[in-house]
Amino acid sequence: MRYSLSLIAPALALTLILPTATSLGFGPYEQHPYEQQHWFETRQVKSQDPAPVKPASSLVIDTFRNPLHNDLGFWHGTGENLTLQHEPGSMRLFPTDPDQNFHTQFDVHDCFSLLPWKDQFLHVVFEGNEEFTVSLNEHNAQCNPAQSPFPGVPDSVQASRYIMRTRSWDPDHDDDDWDESLKHGKQKLPLKHRFRNDTRGGGRQRPARSKRSELFIPLSHFRLDHKRVVSVSFTGFYTREPITLYRVEIVPDVPSPAAWNGYFNIPEKLPTGQxxxxxxxxxxxxxxxxxxxxxxxxxxxxxxxxxxxxxxxxxxxxxxxxxxxxxxxxxxxxxxxxxxxxxxxxxxxxxxxxxxxxxxxxxxxxxxxxxxxxxxxxxxxxxxxxxxxxxxxxxxxxxxxxxxxxxxxxxxxxxxxxxxxxxxxxxxxxxxxxxxxxxxxxxxxxxxxxxxxxxxxxxxxxxxxxxxxxxxxxxxxxxxxxxxxxxxxxxxxxxxxxxxxx
The missing domain is CATH 3.20.20.370 (Glycoside hydrolase/deacetylase)
Structure with a gap:
């Protein structure tokens, strides 16, 4: 039952919150259930005739360089009056309700196939709120945003179960675990360390202090048709702590369990309702x-x-x-x-x-x-x-x-x-x-x-x-x-x- 005036539109009715100031801050405004669904607008699509999808070692979805579209050239934005603030390289969300959501699209006018990456992992770098839901959203059977439902059915996981918790380096103390982890190869370093310490020049640097967290979620844990996905979304916020997103991508590997990452292992997929x-x-x-x-x-x-x-x-x-x-x-x-x-x-x-x-x-x-x-x-x-x-x-x-x-x-x-x-x-x-x-x-x-x-x-x-x-x-x-x-x-x-x- 819904009780009249204080209630909101359904959680799947998504609304893009447009910029209101030169600071690229975004805020809520009155929402109508359909007319303002900006999912139905093309957001700087890179190509009208994209090349066939080829297997790749990774797929960068969003590094939040642009306030309106992701690295794939498609829309990213919010629904249910979620306030956000964009800075180049990050998107900060200020949730107040579990219906609020942030989506970053793979495509909008067609279905996107994740089959080339089906054995890989969704990797998210973020900071702040850990109490939320991560979903892969399936397109409808027609792959047509003008058909209902759009987006289609999601499958979801609980973010906090997939967090890799890493040890921050204290410059006043030696960290033998860090030195030992280098033996496994620098490709095993968490991305938050690679962001802070670019080793392309050949020098080895210890990880800087960071509050950033990383999620590694097997794509196999999202039980839907991977041939017709439409977006990754973040929703189900049941605390009001802000969250900052830095990177969303698909990667082939997860760091091996070690002291520096708390011996992180992928948890089992829990049963969920359909x-x-x-x-x-x-x-x-x-x-x-x-x-x-x-x-x-x-x-x-x-x-x-x-x-x-x-x-x-x-x-x-x-x-x-x-x-x-x-x-x-x-x-x-x-x-x-x-x-x-x-x-x-x-x-x-x-x-x-x-x-x-x-x-x-x-x-x-x-x-x-x-x-x-x-x-x-x-x-x-x-x-x-x-x-x-x-x-x-x-x-x-x-x-x-x-x-x-x-x-x-x-x-x-x-x-x-x-x-x-x-x-x-x-x-x-x-x-x-x-x-x-x-x-x-x-x-x-x-x-x-x-x-x-x-x-x-x-x-x-x-x-x-x-x-x-x-x-x-x-x-x-x-x-x-x-x-x-x-x-x-x-x-x-x-x-x-x-x-x-x-």
Whole structure:
């Protein structure tokens, strides 16, 4: 559920923040969900007919020499009103919200293939905030930025797990470890040392003091189609500490474990939930309806009955436990009619903004327990018995819609700890009821719906927060039917073998 005026556009609606002063400082300004998406503008593309991609030992993506485009000649910039400051060679970000993001593109008008580098490592040099998500973002199937969703589905890792922590040199003390590390060859030195001490003249220099950190992430840890990537992004900031980016590239090697790098080893890839933006079943369309106001629930039920369609409801647990809302009876009736009821957190916070994993876990666990206790909907979980045996319980409650659509890697990882192969369901069609529902132009919800459907979106988000939006549901349904699409539950549109037959 989104609550009207204080809320922001979906995390994947990206906005370039234009320079406001000669100092090349960037700041937030009012954002509209689509019109200001500068992803749709070419940013000094190097060539209209680029040469075929050839295998290379490395690929430099961004050294932040230019405020508007990266070393590949494509756009880099921010979304969700993220303030930044550019200086030649660095980009400083000032995050205040986990939805905020910074993207640097491989391409925009076409898919970029990372297959020549598939066994290599994403290398990021940065300073400051370590609590964020790094994502590779997949283009849509058409490799067309005018189609929805754009960008497509990302896969993500937690930056702090991949940091190589190096020892700073103290000029007052000898460092035998540093001398020993030279025996392995200067190619093993971390880039932050090479930046500070250029040894191309042949002299060997010890590393200077530096607060810069380095990430080494195997490209294999990003589980997506590496033939059609569109960008690298940094998002999911859950502290307000600034971060400065210095270099983003793909490199063939990782330094060998040694004392000077804290015996760094690549960590294992943790299980994560699968992020969903669209239906996979051909010719399908699904409505994911989040919670709303109880007084409009019966109108929603009546429209769905009369139009003879099935949808998925994402229910907030606190509303189910509140007897005054009558939501338990309403959703119980919806289940009997063949609709799906799925998870939407316990108290509806921006879960990636929560400071601790304990708080994220509590939102997940309380949501799971409430759906089971109040509605009998059981999640696919693994239960450990005292005898040491395990049992997997199958059900339909693998589906979770993150409040506000905010997704970061901590949420994705923690869901996978409690639910077997969870689906994290966002959308490719937004009716924007959170934006227009309580204004003098509520009909713009229809415009938003028609626009996103025309772009190829087939998985919708809406709420029943006011009577106008509830009434528009019939218009939405009939428009989809007029296109010859089949409306169904989210699990059915994703071809889940455990979903009921159509």
């Amino acid at each position: 992020l969903i933006l669209r239906c996979s079943r051909p010719n399908s369309f699904a409505f994911g309806i989040d919670d709303g106001q109880p007084q409009y629930a019966q109108e929603v039920m009546r429209i769905l009955d009369e139009e003879d369609v099935r949808v998925t409801f994402f229910a907030v647990a606190t509303g189910l436990r509140d007897r005054s809302t009558n939501f338990t009876r309403f959703y119980g009736e919806m289940l009997k009619k063949g609709h799906q009821v799925a998870l939407h957190s316990n108290t509806h916070p921006k879960m990636e903004a929560l400071p601790t994993l304990h708080e994220i876990n509590d939102e997940i666990v309380q949501s799971i327990r409430t759906l089971e206790d109040e509605l009998g909907v059981r999640c696919r979980v693994t239960i450990l018995f005292l005898q040491g045996q395990t049992l997997t319980i199958s059900s339909t409650a693998r589906y979770f819609r993150p409040p506000f659509g905010t997704v970061g890697v901590r949420l994705r990882q923690q869901l996978a700890q409690y639910i077997d192969n969870p689906y994290i369901v966002n959308w490719s069609v937004d009716v924007e009821d959170w934006l227009w529902g309580d204004t003098n132009t509520p009909e713009r919800q229809l415009d938003a719906f028609y626009r996103d459907v025309a772009r190829g979106g087939n998985l919708a988000v809406m709420h029943y927060l006011n009577p106008i939006t509830a009434g528009y549901l019939r218009h939405f349904i009939r428009h989809v039917k007029s296109l010859g699409l089949n409306i169904m539950r989210v699990d059915q549109c994703l071809e889940d073998p455990n979903s009921p037959p159509l």
